Amino acid sequence: MSNNASCDALYVNKQIVSYEQLHSMSLYVASLLPKASTQKTDHIAILSHREITAYAAIVACVMADKTYVPLNVKAPKERLVSMLLTAQINTLVVSVQYQHLAIEIKTHLPALELILIEESKLFLNASNHITPFETAEKLSNSIRYIMFTSGSTGKPKGVPISEGNLLAYLDFVVPYCELSSDDRASQTFDLTFDLSVHDLFVTWLSGACLYVLPESALFSPGAFIKKHQLTAWFSVPSTGAIMQKFGMLKAHAYPSLKLSLFCGEALPTSMALAWQKSAPNSKVVNFYGPTEATIACGYFEVPNDYNEQQVVPIGKAFEHMSFAMSSNEELLIAGEQVTSGYLEATVKMNENFRQELSEQGKNVTWYYSGDKVAQHEDGYFIYKGRLDEQVKIQGYRVELPEIEAIAKAFLKNNLVKALVWPKEISSFNKSIYLFVQASKNEDTEQAIIEHMKNQLPHYMQPKKIVWLTSMPLNLNGKIDRNALRAMLE
Template sequence: MKTSRRSLLSGFLRSLQRDPKRTALRIGDEVLTYAQLWQRAAQLGAAVQECADPSASVAAVLANRSVTEYAGVLGILATGRGYVPLNPKFPIERTLAMLQASGCSTVIAGQECIETVMALLPLLERPVTWLLDGDEFRSLLEDSHKSHFLVPVTDLPTHLDPGEPSLSDNATAYLLFTSGSTGTPKGVPVSQSSVCSYLDYVGKRYQFKAEDRFSQNFDLTFDLSVHDLFACWDAGATLCCFPEQTLVPVTTIEEYELTVWFSVPSVGMFASKLGLLKPGAFPTLRLSLFCGEALSCTLADNWQRAAPSSVLENIYGPTETTIAITHYRWDAKRSLDECINGIVPIGWIFENQQCCVVDENLRPVATGQTGELCLAGSQVTSGYLNNPERTASQFVPIPAMGDQTWYRTGDLVRQDERGCLYYLSRTDHQVKVNGYRVELQEIDLVLREAAGVELAVAIPWPVSDGSASGIVAVLCGTNSSVDARVFELCQKRLPRYMVPTAVYHFEQLPLNSNGKLDRRQITEQLRRMGAGRSS
């Protein structure tokens, strides 16, 4: 059944109606009002509506920090479909896998991605309609491309009216892909109701207002970007996207007079190393949010001093639980004493969501005991796209907690008597690298193929303040003659943040008590060798 209801688009439409002349988007020096951004979105949405299969539940957007990217997302949502962001910085093979897995037959493409489009066209096995936004595509139209349909958006003069789309009960708002241990990215469809639950809660908690100016640090393939866009537009505020060539994102705080900051801690750590977190450096900030990886108490303390008027919160949540689902507010007087191993707590569960800490048999543990964090509630998604086996292993009932379905995060935590959660480590080989979720086994597969050996392992390195800033490859039974092949294949198969920065060759690799490669001991060997030295 399809009805009109609160959707991911609702806040933007409300802001458009309330003050169409207010600035909605700034990309470098380019500024668009809500009316101007909607005009572009309405054109792209009309193109999707006219060209897409009426039964298709999603459409993709391939663009990068351009008006096409943001307007394309809004235009797709306006048709009642969910959006699938594609990243031109990803390897072609990965983008191809994501596009094919999503089932998308319609893609909005920005002219900054012409090379990616040209690379994808001969590889796609099924027909795809490409809605091309920009004059750079004119040369592409002159060539034949099998059964694909290449349509210049400017040739479709119609526009959509700014109204709520008709949505089914479980309509998808967006579809993202996370790293998978089998080498195939896992699709996570997030419903309109799940993301609206998130937006309603954070809007109430943080009291965003039209005068706010939001940072936009995350690529759209990163789920935290959903907060950037829609928490901002829900409030009628201005989204400030820094140009692609910006090397140090925190410099935009002063340049754009930002009031709301959101990033992974790695961005703050980089700024700290450059000496940019001087006391009082960011006087305009009133809210600073960090998510995506462990937040060190040192960074939190330094950032708070740099932004003395800002509330600082550490928020936490896997993609499967819609952006974030816990929060911890930093307090300069008491928080340093509450950190474990120098890491800021992940805090308390959002209102109307649920958490449970369990042992390996899914039995709730006593307060203060270590266990795996499981999550439930309106923000928790229903599973993985076309992957019932993985869904069944991660979305489970907890017998002692009734019939509700819980998502197993794989994160080991401890919960105190106040209900505050403390992140400790992982139960598996998943790590965060500069905020991106990475399955190390996915990299291992590529390393073994490239090096032609079985003893090949990816190690997060170097690690600082609980977070990894890169990956290195450790091989056994090879020598430096395979290094070029390793880099070549990794760059071809993996996103940039998963490509090893160095290759080390060990005569032997340590094993744990179960006879498996012991990544912890390997990491310790790397530490003893010294960062940056070859073996």
């Protein structure tokens, strides 16, 4: 991190925290964490949102060589409990303002230890301790963080990312981004979204300052970029599309930006070009990568006036990673960033991780991404959609079978199908529709809606339930998704 402890490290909730203060705050939190010998695992969950406590707790976990597991404060309680059980969490670091939620969770997990953090104590501690940053040596196979993604079985899947996985990412991306202590980088992603890991570690390893956007600015960030003269930007393309729609990408609007990264969903070429004009001094780059391959593993720098595709290509693999294409046009990923598999995974869950012999006779793990691609004659890859029923909503991965599994169990009815509409890759107005073969009943509909709210995060909840007298079937006897989509047109 920054060699100058007095440099700004973090801006959040209208407060500036220096590297010196952040270090002292994190030492305080680290001192509250349990010793390794008293725990079954070194996994620490964090329940906080866009406040200093969250960031100090993450740094504390790194200092203490603990695995951090961020939780979304808006997620349904039942889902949080499921994640804590899957990750074998014994300790939960909680901001005081979320202690009521933490106490509710503890009623389901009585052995869970709660560590309540008051922000005032963090600042008091920061004024009493002055210690320069020192990076502790970590084992490459120790788990640095765990992120949860949607799972097709009805339960979220835990993805453990090792120290080695993360370092491989940072070794390439930190020098690529070329940030310094003069830079001010955005932090738009929720901490449960693995792209947030880039924000924290790339910014702080470069000695730059991380600017956390308040919730109110996430979908209209133009004024925030200008006010704080941000120099580095990273968000899902949806954010840029909303800015474009509402006229916030005017020419030369953001001259302070020098680096603009997008990731998490398909990047429309029209939006990328509009962003280039609004940030004329910025390089615009499309990052690509699933959570299983640590944040991102491919990139494409958008040339000026690029017009070959409607959607910006996912590009080429990072230099220490490899891309390949299977016979059915599926993108395969290998390299140091690929995780070893899911937490508590069945054989079927891990079937996308496959060991194959390289030309040199070494075992190589290839991750079968499920993304359909084409390869350009210049070697880079172009995204063509999904080969399965996974979709992206607001940048989040959503397994439609997970929604179906929850609905089927509640309704005791297997004739259920979830679809996303519109289906176009570049559309940002996607919503989920749930089709059910049954007679419409107002009480049942209200009950399933409430059940979904209690089981799923907001971006996975169906916009509408469509009741059908009979489910359309194709020639193979399977539910005809095209016929269902035709009902929405």
